Amino acid sequence: MNKKSKALLPVLKNTKLNSTHFVLSLQLPANHPEIWPGQFVEVLVEGSPDTFLRRPISVHDVDEKNHTLDLLVKIVGAGTEKLSHLHEGDQLDIVYPLGHGFSLARQDQKVLLAGGGCGVAPMLYLARKLKEAGADCCVAIGGKTSADILTADAYSKLAQVAILTEDGSKGDKGMITAHPWFGAELKSFSKVYVCGPDPMMKAIGQLATDAGVYCEVSLENLMACGIGSCLCCTVSTHEGNVRACMEGPVFDVTKLKDWNHNPVCHG
């Protein structure tokens, strides 16, 4: 198992993607614990009693050569808003790497990655690892409008990319599931990986299950500790209640019993 660590990481840069999303690049120590795609970190927001708990944020990308960790963050409340003001030279108190991430694929397997809105965050590092493993990747990125399509350019060297928006302001018009990859072509994939809003994950999970294709989804539950002790992030599975932060956040979709109706995260 990966060793977990609590560390103060220097902020290398804060890249604004649009008015509500940004990417924080952090400097990892050279001897950092191994980080796996689909894992997450717990970030401390300092200096405000209203942001008492750490914020769980998924790993967006890791540069193993330069020891950097990127977090793609959406501003959804006071905590993430505060994080959006970090800049080069600041330090971030994080606990990492946490949770059980995605499984990889074998060489020559064809796999489909689907990210909805900010849910695209964990897909970049996953696509990088899959490419290294020799898998053939297709990445579908969906959103309501062009403002929800994030980091699409980063995938061009790693995968075939499809973009869909509900209003047609970028890429093809329609829901992500309108793409042929989720229709007639779905059976040609060995695995499907999904992260996005619950309805999207549920819909793709059902399509994959019906087509007999193995599918992993990454859940975003409210959490306190992130290390398996508080039991707040519970997920209902066919094997009983389990912890999103330990047994997940990535789950084989067929193991899930009831989908949580996620309220707004403590942003």
Place this chain on the structure above:
Amino acid sequence: MADLKVNIGNLELQNPVLTASGTFGYGYEFEDFLDINKLGGIIVKGTTLEPRQGNAYPRMAETAAGMLNAVGLQNKGVRVFIDEILPKIKHYQSRIIVNLAGSKVEDYTEAARILNEVNDVPAIELNVSCPNVKTGGMAFGTSCASLTEVVKAVRSVYKKHLMVKLSPNVTNIAEFAKTAEDCGADSVSVINTLMGMAIDAETRKPKLSTITGGLSGPAIKPVALRMVWQCSKAVKIPIIGLGGIMNATDAIEFMLAGATAIQVGTANFINPSVAEEIVDGINEYCDRQGVKQVSELIGAMRV
């Protein structure tokens, strides 16, 4: 280097720092972040006679300087604890204390009887104050008559150290401390969570599936400190103080108010290394203040 040893009745702790039930798992979840052997003890997750699945999601809401939880005593039951979990943690030098919960008096006594025979668990903390279960739980701890019934029943079958965790959701907590003492408790832990609630104004929905839950964190510290002080004046048995302790200074304040030992709870979620940092911080405080034995601090508030 001060002598950090304290005795809670017949139970010696290498230092006064315990981790609170439900905030530290079974200890091993924190092995990457601190040396568990350096703690006075760990109080494991609320354990019941039979397994419990706990409450529906969402079970947690962040609040100002704190959080609400409504986990509902999810655990695998006392037998699984003894057979599968205890073997993994009994090597720790810190004391292992089981927080014992139930919905009926017979559940408490049956589980207490089982735990009485188990080596490596020198104490139980009787949870009569959980606000998150439909039956039992806090109901036992908010009436002196039912508290008397459950503490007497457990005392009659449990021969080792019996700690009773009191509910703050009462008018006069000192009466409950006295009741526990009169029924044979060896110590009382003060306090469990305060019952609270949170609403999302936009959706007009409660933030917890159970509507109400237990408030913890620094928001409750002044209340907890006051209750420890009140209880310490009412009973002779030792008091274990908890409620919003985030650092060594907070821990010292609880001892000055009358606690013999303290528990670190919600702080473990924010800083998984904090319990060990508090042990070190208490030691530094003692050195700075010329305190030779940490037990000198118990009830040493100057008024």
